Amino acid sequence: MGFDVDIERTVGDDRRGRFRLQVRFTTQARRTVVYGPSGAGKSLTLQALAGLGPPDRGRIAFQGETLFDAEAGINLPARQRRFGYLFQDYALFPHLNVRQNVAFALHSGWRNPAARGRSDEDDPVERWLRSFELTGLAALRPVELSGGQRQRVALARALVNTPRALLLDEPFSALDAALRQRMRRELDELLARIDIPVVMITHDPEDLGWFGEQAVHLLDGRVVEPPVEPGG
């Protein structure tokens, strides 16, 4: 029902050193946490799932559909995979306000959504802004937001076009400790509501306890079995 991953990728060059990622795992649970220290290859793995960095070899499937297959020459572009992706630093568009960021995926074509929305209660963008408690912030630019608000905008932006799965890149590392607990609870409640497969990468053992129905432990570019105990 989830991801079926068997990939290899080598990055870097002789001068700066090479890193080799060689991972194989299948996700069965709704929530999977890919856990490991920084430099273990978590980000490369998540980028491969999203279609932002193709592996050299192997294949990736989601719910039986092949997204990537090096031998068959298949590589579905990121825009066609329909996954939500929460970037580590949120990657909000700095030249657009909160409303435009959230509405971004609802507008196809070469122009960005309008800076001001209709005052229509049923406007889907309005509903998303309301459900993420962002209505009052709609006209603000990302630089004017706090860390927690930024994360809410990024989540709303990722979810408006009903993605098939949600990929989270270290979602709490940019927050301070107090906020981290609160945002964990918020995300936990949100995930229970939206009910789509989630893959989170993290180096924080606490995230394992919150979100790790299934855990994939990475170390030096490989999946480690049996899993090392979090924090031990």
Next chain:
Amino acid sequence: MDSAIWVTLALTLKVAGCATALNLVLGVAAAWLLARRRFPGRDLVDAVLTLPLVLPPTVLGYYLLVVIGRRGWLGAWLHQAFGIQLIFTWQGAVIAATLVAFPLLLKSARTAFEAVDPQLENAARVLGLGEWAVFFRITLPMATPGILAGALLVFARSLGEFGATLMVAGSLPGRTQTLSVAVYEAVQAGQDDTANLLVAITSLTCVAVLLAVGRLAPAARAR
């Protein structure tokens, strides 16, 4: 006399405006390729495109005559196929100014494109955008202040173009004679009043342009 000066000024503005517009299209495209694409010979392309910055304008003018002159390989074909002649026309002056000022826009636009975090472009791709939409909705708007600053520099440089313009377009009053060429002619002819007026107009315009660039530059840096 007075009306001749206004004709010269209008012609100069027309040439500089066209050269700026042409450079906006060509320079932005080249800058994006250099900033975002890896291809063999990229460094060589970069060096060749920067060449007009260091080559004497007369050398550039000579190259242009070789290419678009009556017997040049492109010029001969244009003349035969369409009856178009670029030498001694204001369009020729536009081409000369475009070439001379090209690196200014290229450098500014390339720096502006390189300052756009590729992660933002990835975020747009994940949200369903194709490559053209990513360019027009993320990359270009974020690079716009830097590109505009480069365009103003191109405009100022085109206003003052002398060497290549004189070689390609000549100095036909009212038809191809731009401000800087007119200054030279006025000084040669001992018409100090005309020269003073032309110099004042040119200087004021360039100061205004540089002030505008100064206002745009902080906006570009704030990103």
